[in-house]
Amino acid sequence: MKAIRIALLAVGVAAATQAQAVGVGVRAGTNGIGGDIGFSVAPTLLARVGYSYLNYSNSIEQTDVKYDGKLKLSNASALLDWSPLGPFRITGGFIFNNNKIDVTGTPTGGSYTLNGHVYPASAVGSVAGEVTVGNKAAPYLGIGYGNVATTGVNFYFDLGVMFQGSPKTSLNATCGSAIVGTPACTQLQQDTAAEQAKLSDELKRFQYYPVANIGITVGF
Template sequence: MKDINFFRKAATYATLIAAIGVSNATFAQGIATTASPASPFGISAKGGTMGLGIDLTYSINEHFKLRGGYSQMDFSRNFTNDGSQFNGKLGLGGWDLLVDAHPFANGFRVSAGAYIPSTQLNLTGATTGAGSYTINGNTYSTSQVNSFDGSAKYSGVKPYLGLGYDGFNSATDGGLYFTSDVGVIFSGAPKVTLSANCSAGTAASTCAQLATDIAAQQQSINSTLSKYNLLPVLQLGVGYRF
């Protein structure tokens, strides 16, 4: 009888141990399958035709993301031409707010949204010696015109459309990912503004003609640029999903 009780107790203990083992395995599996996914937020550094910048990304789901950012880069150059010293400054950049659509739930994306380009060119000139300017077909000596200013800039909110790739969806555990964009900003033509100042002692009639020629030259340049309505965008970057 003692042997029978012994075997009964052993069987009971074995059953309890097996049940505890199964429970622990099930619990561990539950922890593994319910681990927190990566954050829907990401940040990326970018560089390209719009300068250097940063983007912030929010993933709605694997098919749609919201992305906003800013980029900027400035260049300057001084040069001398026909007795005048010129300083040129080119600024690239702008703000963007985009929707990224991932039709195949992978890295390929189609992006559309709004861009506020800050791209502009500024040019200033001052007389440094003997020379001349030709404005609207008329020639003025540097003794008659002592300074010259010009600018070309974009303004307002413009639509954007492009294609690209990012590894945000693949970074399911967070971490680094690669980004790229190729697209266009429907910017319209830049607006050009010109001005020139007469030197002291220049005849009033010459100054009046200069003003007329500057206005005509400005209109001519704006007319020529009116057919250039797009700003190309090419960007590469590296991001991090939290």
């Protein structure tokens, strides 16, 4: 019984010691700007949760069409850091992401082409598209340096891959007043669907999203 009490006391002391290994971090990278909270669950194992966010807008003109694009990064992470070699670590877990790209195309003059067919500007109201990730809960595997829960102020980085699956696309076009209710409007919708199929096929190779983050931690 005495041995059992000593063992239980040792476990309690170890748990209390590990409970003190807590830290927070702020970071920036390909997932956006965000932060992490981490705590030790074993001498070489750290549990980490985080969130990143970023909005970016840009406009370009190409072939008489103005494209307004909005990149929206929004993702939460649940990760385990295994550090068998000091500050160097292997990280795995899941990134729950809602990343997407919204694009709106508006003719600026003349005409533009959809699926090989040329449409005058008056025939098209606008073209809008969206690209979202295939896996909302994307497995993540990577390497890194630094422990969020290390006492004091330190830096850390992550380098890995998020398996987000084949991106999902949507593409919609509105008919201009000049062709509403005519066969040309139907043809425009068919050509838009064909362009969406092409886009989906082209984006299949983007199943893997590179993750690179660097940040500063404060451990307690």
